[in-house]
Amino acid sequence: xxxxxxxxxxxxxxxxxxxxxxxxxxxxxxxxxxxxxxxxxxxxxxxxxxxxxxxxxxxxxxxxxxxxxxxxxxxxxxxxxxxxxxxxxxxxxxxxxxxxxxxxxxxxxxxxxxxxxxxxxxxxxxxxxxxxxxxxxxxxxxxxxxxxxxxxxxxxxxxxxxxxxxxxxxxxxxxxxxxxxxxxxxxxxxxxxxxxxxxxxxxxxxxxxxxxxxxxxxxxxxxxxxxxxxxxxxxxxxxxxxxxxxxxxxxxxxxxxxxxxxxxxxxxxxxxxxxxxxxxxxxxxxxxxxxxxxxxxxxxxxxxxxxxxxxxxxxxxxxxxxxxxxxxxxxxxxxxxxxxxxxxxxxxxxxxxxxxxxxxxxxxxxxxxxxxxxxxxxxxxxxxxxxxxxxxxxxxxxxxxxxxxxxxxxxx
Amino acid sequence: xxxxxxxxxxxxxxxxxxxxxxxxxxxxxxxxxxxxxxxxxxxxxxxxxxxxxxxxxxxxxxxxxxxxxxxxxxxxxxxxxxxxxxxxxxxxxxxxxxxxxxxxxxxxxxxxxxxxxxxxxxxxxxxxxxxxxxxxxxxxxxxxxxxxxxxxxxxxxxxxxxxxxxxxxxxxxxxxxxxxxxxxxxxxxxxxxxxxxxxxxxxxxxxxxxxxxxxxxxxxxxxxxxxxxxxxxxxxxxxxxxxxxxxxxxxxxxxxxxxxxxxxxxxxxxxxxxxxxxxxxxxxxxxxxxxxxxxxxxxxxxxxxxxxxxxxxxxxxxxxxxxxxxxxxxxxxxxxxxxxxxxxxxxxxxxxxxxxxxxxxxxxxxxxxxxxxxxxxxxxxxxxxxxxxxxxxxxxxxxxxxxxxxxxxxxx
Numbered sequence: 001x002x003x004x005x006x007x008x009x010x011x012x013x014x015x016x017x018x019x020x021x022x023x024x025x026x027x028x029x030x031x032x033x034x035x036x037x038x039x040x041x042x043x044x045x046x047x048x049x050x051x052x053x054x055x056x057x058x059x060x061x062x063x064x065x066x067x068x069x070x071x072x073x074x075x076x077x078x079x080x081x082x083x084x085x086x087x088x089x090x091x092x093x094x095x096x097x098x099x100x101x102x103x104x105x106x107x108x109x110x111x112x113x114x115x116x117x118x119x120x121x122x123x124x125x126x127x128x129x130x131x132x133x134x135x136x137x138x139x140x141x142x143x144x145x146x147x148x149x150x151x152x153x154x155x156x157x158x159x160x161x162x163x164x165x166x167x168x169x170x171x172x173x174x175x176x177x178x179x180x181x182x183x184x185x186x187x188x189x190x191x192x193x194x195x196x197x198x199x200x201x202x203x204x205x206x207x208x209x210x211x212x213x214x215x216x217x218x219x220x221x222x223x224x225x226x227x228x229x230x231x232x233x234x235x236x237x238x239x240x241x242x243x244x245x246x247x248x249x250x251x252x253x254x255x256x257x258x259x260x261x262x263x264x265x266x267x268x269x270x271x272x273x274x275x276x277x278x279x280x281x282x283x284x285x286x287x288x289x290x291x292x293x294x295x296x297x298x299x300x301x302x303x304x305x306x307x308x309x310x311x312x313x314x315x316x317x318x319x320x321x322x323x324x325x326x327x328x329x330x331x332x333x334x335x336x337x338x339x340x341x342x343x344x345x346x347x348x349x350x351x352x353x354x355x356x357x358x359x360x361x362x363x364x365x366x367x368x369x370x371x372x373x374x375x376x377x378x379x380x381x382x383x384x385x386x387x388x389x390x391x392x393x394x395x396x397x398x399x400x401x402x403x404x405x406x407x408x409x410x411x412x
Numbered sequence: 413x414x415x416x417x418x419x420x421x422x423x424x425x426x427x428x429x430x431x432x433x434x435x436x437x438x439x440x441x442x443x444x445x446x447x448x449x450x451x452x453x454x455x456x457x458x459x460x461x462x463x464x465x466x467x468x469x470x471x472x473x474x475x476x477x478x479x480x481x482x483x484x485x486x487x488x489x490x491x492x493x494x495x496x497x498x499x500x501x502x503x504x505x506x507x508x509x510x511x512x513x514x515x516x517x518x519x520x521x522x523x524x525x526x527x528x529x530x531x532x533x534x535x536x537x538x539x540x541x542x543x544x545x546x547x548x549x550x551x552x553x554x555x556x557x558x559x560x561x562x563x564x565x566x567x568x569x570x571x572x573x574x575x576x577x578x579x580x581x582x583x584x585x586x587x588x589x590x591x592x593x594x595x596x597x598x599x600x601x602x603x604x605x606x607x608x609x610x611x612x613x614x615x616x617x618x619x620x621x622x623x624x625x626x627x628x629x630x631x632x633x634x635x636x637x638x639x640x641x642x643x644x645x646x647x648x649x650x651x652x653x654x655x656x657x658x659x660x661x662x663x664x665x666x667x668x669x670x671x672x673x674x675x676x677x678x679x680x681x682x683x684x685x686x687x688x689x690x691x692x693x694x695x696x697x698x699x700x701x702x703x704x705x706x707x708x709x710x711x712x713x714x715x716x717x718x719x720x721x722x723x724x725x726x727x728x729x730x731x732x733x734x735x736x737x738x739x740x741x742x743x744x745x746x747x748x749x750x751x752x753x754x755x756x757x758x759x760x761x762x763x764x765x766x767x768x769x770x771x772x773x774x775x776x777x778x779x780x781x782x783x784x785x786x787x788x789x790x791x792x793x794x795x796x797x798x799x800x801x802x803x804x805x806x807x808x809x810x811x812x813x814x815x816x817x818x819x820x821x822x823x824x
Contacts, residue, residue: 013448013449015438018431019430026427036425037460038453038464039424039453282698286695290696291807293770293771294771302695302715302716303716304688304713304715306708310756313755313756
């Protein structure tokens with residue numbers, strides 16, 4: 001079955017806003033075996049919306065509208081859909097009572113304007129909204145064609161969809177089992193990865209393979225569809241091991257977990273602790289590590305040494321070493337890692353020093369040059385990297401490489 | 413004039429991807445006085461795309477398609493638009509030569525398949541692409557109706573649009589001057605802000621006011637449209653000062669700059685330096701400060717003290733103080749700020765200690781309790797905060813409040 005999603009709201013046509021509800025809905029629909037074949041954003045314009053609904057219903061079995069169910073004149077979804085279907089709006093006293101009761105619970109009086117939300121399209125079932133005043137609507141638009149009107153605020157949309165729409169959809173959508181596998185990969189350029197695995201995954205239409213690349217971080221999504229869960233698992237079991245074998249230890253996660261989470265799990269498994277010394281990344285490495293709930297089990301802290309004076313003062317790195325090699329050098333990266341490990345008593349010390357740009361660097365060490373140091377019980381070492389891109393990207397790639405260096409050490 | 417944007421590509425219909433090109437295009441079109449009245453995403457489906465193009469051209473004067481201009485069978489934009497217009501595709505030898513030359517420069521041979529990119533729709537002008545192989549196309553679809561085919565990768569799209577489309581659009585779009593003003597506000601809940609300023613801005617349709625709220629950070633966009641720049645400025649000059657008067661020093665930026673940039677500018681103006689001591693934010697505060705290019709002029713570094721032991725070891729906070737008050741307390745926040753200022757010799761020391769969750773805290777100090785300390789030449793103080801939300805949100809709000817505390821101190 002095919003679905004289309006129409007997001008309603010002039011604010012979604014500004015340069016600042018995107019319709020993100022459709023991502024959530026797409027995920028849910030896909031999991032039911034429904035393909036999303038088109039998405040649209042329409043402003044608060046009744047005629048335009050009416051035409052869009054008519055066109056979508058003519059093409060697809062399922063049409064979901066989000067937003068435009070509020071109480072104001074700008075909220076045109078109810079009227080536009082009624083027009084598209086050629087059906088009247090019907091007053092429903094029990095909906096008005098429920099809205100009024102909701103206001104009363106909040107100690108407020110319902111405004112007259114909210115009565116607009118008590119109208120249903122003829123033949124519609126009301127979808128209760130426990131997070132807001134606007135009820136959703138489920139409409140059988142014709143044989144095998146279904147229309148859903150859902151509120152726009154994400155928390156309301158998700159609640160209405162999960163409590164009211166999922167079960168109704170399951171009754172009308174032919175059963176289909178979908179199983180997914182996600183691999184996350186660090187330390188490989190996307191083009192190298194694709195060259196390596198595309199000859200394998202391109203042989204399969206099912207599972208379908210999607211590759212999502214962020215700087216230094218690639219996700220490979222495999223999605224198998226079949227009549228039963230066992231058949232879908234069997235399809236995955238054929239393709240997934242081939243990809244795993246090709247990528248080996250470049251795969252850091254098999255459950256979607258980000259790199260900082262994978263490193264955390266390895267540290268916990270080893271009963272080890274970690275401290276960081278950061279220069280150009282200025283706290284980004286520690287911020288990523290501590291974004292993981294429970295990271296206090298293995299992360300103890302760190303030193304941010306953003307200039308040479310701090311490298312001396314806080315880390316005790318000698319002025320001679322800094323003068324002899326400059327702060328962006330292998331010996332200084334090693335000293336930073338070793339000293340933070342020593343100062344904190346952590347099992348591992350991880351350090352980053354480099355030129356994030358836009359200023360800094362020289363001909364030999366241009367912007368993007370970064371040294372990453374690792375001090376471990378087994379000894380201390382540092383590696384040079386050269387990243388391309390702007391300041392944000394260089395810093396992001398530096399933290400990614402630092403985490404990956406530690407991961408590979410821990411996984412050995 | 414009205415515009416519609418159609419993004420082409422099945423990958424944009426997955427739960428992982430959004431069409432972000434439309435935001436850039438909307439900003440550019442709005443600046444020319446063109447309204448975007450609808451956006452759509454269509455998969456790699458020729459018939460569906462043909463119908464979408466026809467419908468959009470019937471409604472709007474400008475239609476921009478992004479993506480689907482690559483060399484493979486999946487790239488259906490050229491064929492779909494040709495069908496929609498009822499025009500043939502025409503082979504253009506000079507385009508084939510240019511594509512071949514591009515491959516040669518990269519030391520590669522053009523694949524046979526790339527020849528698909530040398531076809532133009534009859535009557536189209538080729539739009540040169542200096543960032544990729546796919547040329548764009550500019551088509552006068554009928555009197556006063558214009559169609560643009562642009563490549564999907566953002567870097568290619570922007571280059572083609574700016575070098576090739578802007579000047580052509582300026583020739584066909586009636587001149588309209590647009591001036592904008594942006595205020596950024598910290599330290600106020602969105603509902604309070606809206607209650608305060610909506611009676612004022614709701615009186616004006618032009619400038620149009622848009623409010624964008626992120627946790628602890630609100631942007632107010634005013635956009636005036638007029639025949640001349642002077643008239644647009646005059647419209648802004650009527651509304652903007654009223655909003656400024658109501659918001660006072662809650663406004664931290666008048667040029668769109670983020671809070672960390674505004675604080676940096678104040679530090680530079682004062683010739684002052686800053687160091688941080690972070691517990692629950694684990695580096696996020698320093699990361700934000702150092703995300704600003706040139707922050708090494710005022711940021712010296714900091715100490716990440718993620719547990720009590722580190723607060724003792726790295727900052728010299730006494731075990732008695734920690735035992736007597738716990739790490740999440742006003743005295744410890746003050747001590748952290750004072751000690752990091754002393755250790756580093758910075759003009760200001762800023763500290764954060766709290767319970768970011770999901771674990772930690774107690775009945776009196778639940779998750780979301782955060783103390784922020786500021787050590788200045790004039791003395792040291794700390795303030796309690798209580799934030800609602802998940803770990804990421806609490807950490808974000810804590811850094812925002814810390815930066816805002818320093819900003820208000822510096823602006824005094």
